[in-house]
Amino acid sequence: MLSNSEFVRQSLELNLFFMRIAKEHSIFLEAAFTTRDQQYIEQSEALKNIFSQLLVETIRMSEGIISPEVANSGELVTDLTLDAERETQFYTNIKINPNITRMEASLAMSSPGQISMNTVRMVENLNNRAIRAAQQIASFKSNILQNVLCCRMFTTNYPLLLDHILREAKFYLRMLTMLQRREEFNIAREAAYQETFWNRIMAEHSKFIRGLLDPTEEKLFDTANNFGKKFDELTQEARSLSQDMALLPEVTNRSLKNAIDIRDFKKQGTEGLVQCKIKSIAYPLLGDHVVREANHYIRILKDFKRGKIE
Known part of the structure; x- marks a missing residue:
């Protein structure tokens, strides 16, 4: 069974990575719909905002807790992320908050912090909300994929890409569920x-x-x-x-x-x-x-x- 400190650290590291991935999946989905599917555009925007808010919370909890290996791995942000976000916002007109990227980049410079029982409870609550959000985006992706495969919808995303990002959402859910059970x-x-x-x-x-x-x-x-x-x-x-x-x-x-x-x-x-x-x-x-x-x-x-x- 995972200790409290390992549970907190592994949970935060997982969420820092996958919440950003899910936020960006929402952007890629939104940008690929035709104007006919306005409802799906709005759902994608809502999911982007859900994962953006969760990511901000996670970044604030992570200061001084995540490992230097993760903070410096280039899996959270790279030296190209801000430029890539700016250019993509220009092309799509989808709002992408650069301050989230700046906050996440600053984690590599955080001083070591302490993990209290309150931290543990906060992370348990965060994981539960992340599970619900991941279930929501997985269901959304599955719905889009089925519509595309049955020719009820057109999107500029490949069907394989839709299946690909659906598998990533399910993988995230698997990892979150195992962490909540404190499984080693x-x-x-x-x-x-x-x-x-x-x-x-x-x-x-x-x-x-x-x-x-x-x-x-x-x-x-x-x-x-x-x-x-x-x-x-x-x-x-x-x-x-x-x-x-x-x-x-x-x-x-x-x-x-x-x-x-x-x-x-x-x-x-x-x-x-x-x-x-x-x-x-x-x-x-x-x-x-x-x-x-x-x-x-x-x-x-x-x-x-x-x-x-x-």
Whole structure:
């Protein structure tokens, strides 16, 4: 069973990452609807605001509590996040509060703080509200996906992307539920599960990048395509670990190497989008979003290598 301090720290770190992810999913959904679906545009905006408020609360609770590894990992914000938000707001006219990003960036400079029983109760309450919000956005995404698959709705988001972000919401819910139960993980089993999950996510990121590039960006297209194939292979390798867990260190090492490589590719792409040097139909914030997910995965893989689980 997790101690109070581990429960608080792990909860806050999880929420700092996934609340921002969910906030941005809401933005990407909102930007992709046609004017016909005004009700869905309004629902996306409402979800963005819910996760924005929850994220502000979480940032305030996290000062001096989260680990330096998480604060400095680049999974919460990067040096491109503010620029990517500004450019995406310009393109979409969807309001994105830059002060939340500034607050989150400042966590790396927080002085160590104390965890009291009041902190524990506040985090338990926060997790319960995060669970309700995650359930709400998961239901919303599922509804959109079914409408798209049945040709009742058009959106510029790929059906695979809708399924992709739905799986991320369900993953967030799984982790929140386990934390609320104070469950400790079996490191090997959790590593195999998360490497299967995140390698698939990385493969799909590659395919989305490939599909959002202008047809003239042939070199970037080929690089993205190759990453997609590599992470498809890594996903299969991670899935096969259930038959032979002895292969886990080898799969983890390969996953880490390729996660670093694709992170660097995504970062270069995001810089290109922010600087208007790459022709595509991707928002800069989507680029920064997938960089942060890669940074999150890299940190987790390093923890697995050390025999540690978050």
